[in-house]
Amino acid sequence: MKRLAWIAPALVVSAxxxxxxxxxxxxxxxxxxxxxxQGTVTLQGFTATPTxxxxxxxxxxxxTGAVALRTVPIAGDGTWAFGDLAAWEHYYVEV
Numbered sequence: 001m002k003r004l005a006w007i008a009p010a011l012v013v014s015a016x017x018x019x020x021x022x023x024x025x026x027x028x029x030x031x032x033x034x035x036x037x038q039g040t041v042t043l044q045g046f047t048a049t050p051t052x053x054x055x056x057x058x059x060x061x062x063x064t065g066a067v068a069l070r071t072v073p074i075a076g077d078g079t080w081a082f083g084d085l086a087a088w089e090h091y092y093v094e095v
Contacts, residue, residue: 023051
């Protein structure tokens, strides 16, 4: 079974925005670390504090018609994680 030898996430921020994360529970990867994609988001520039911030995982660039493989809430500390990922050349994350 081929494992993820190289993951090149492209972070696509749909709103350039003053919080250090969202209100969701902390997500973490479990199992094989090579099948995990995780990161941290810091949003700035909102005049109102966002109440729900999510990260969505795609196999293709997230444009019109693209369907997210998974969506997770961003934790209060700004972290997000996707675990148990299949071997794939590129994954894209949209916040």
